[in-house]
Amino acid sequence: MRKRHGSYGFDAPWALTGLLFGALVLLALAAAAFNLDIQPAGIAFLGGALYTLASAASYVYTTRRGKFVVWAEELDRLAGDERLLDLGCGRGAVLLLAAQKLEEGRATGVDLWRSKDQSGNGEPVTRANAEAEGVSERVELVTGDMRDLPLDDDAFDVVVSSLAIHNISDDEGRARAVREAHRVLRPGGLMLVADFQHTPAYESVLRELGVIDIRRRDLGWRFWYGGPWFGTTLLEVRKPAG
Structure with missing residues (x-):
């Protein structure tokens, strides 16, 4: 697929914003739990944050590249x-x-x-x-x-x-x-x-x-x-x- 020259933004930007905000909240909760020496909760919150960040990365990839590759093949x-x-x-x-x-x-x-x-x-x-x-x-x-x-x-x-x-x-x-x-x-x-x-x-x-x-x-x-x-x-x- 040839290089794109236009500007295509993000699909449903509110959804991506929600994922990123959720990851930040979970990271903050993880930090608070570790500071209070509540290790199991900290690990759980950190795992949730990493999982949410991975979801956000998937979302960004699809809206910025993945969908273009798929549609180029279909067309x-x-x-x-x-x-x-x-x-x-x-x-x-x-x-x-x-x-x-x-x-x-x-x-x-x-x-x-x-x-x-x-x-x-x-x-x-x-x-x-x-x-x-x-x-x-x-x-x-x-x-x-x-x-x-x-x-x-x-x-x-x-x-x-x-x-x-x-x-x-x-x-x-x-x-x-x-x-x-x-x-x-x-x-x-x-x-x-x-x-x-x-x-x-x-x-x-x-x-x-x-x-x-x-x-x-x-x-x-x-x-x-x-x-x-x-x-x-x-x-x-x-x-x-x-």
Whole structure:
């Protein structure tokens, strides 16, 4: 994977802040316990602090490098002339990886640009990243809600989404987003949805819509947000042709 030139921030920065704060609290408790000569408690608190710091390191790796490596491999299947849509594109981590491969195609990103989902999230940041990566002429950005996409039916050859749909708080809202993704995907088109929550529910909705070639698989340690308990699953389906 080539060197990145854009600025991509941190996913869910509040979660990383929580891990780091928790580690500091545990270290302080360990120090207090050792000072009071309460050795078992000190050892327990120190172990908890080290465990939490390891989780934070995993989180940082995934958001700064791991997810890019995984998505670069997934996007190698692109032929280069597709119309691709990224739902919840944020600062462009997946969108711009795709655009680099679409020498004769085009990548469209949709987002509501909320900073609680990704630090510094904003359309101007994503545009600047597209410029920095040298793909701005292949990229279109749309402000819109995944539950009601301002896009035509059957408009895209590929629809992707990375840790975005779960940010919709209710079951029906997430189902609507999945149905919208299916609506804008052309017959024969490919959908790739990565998330650490709700992928069985996404699959259920898509099965009802008649998709084929369904695969749901774990993306491994490079996509852990703190550890295997926050691993990421990829749901891959295809819309039937004709």
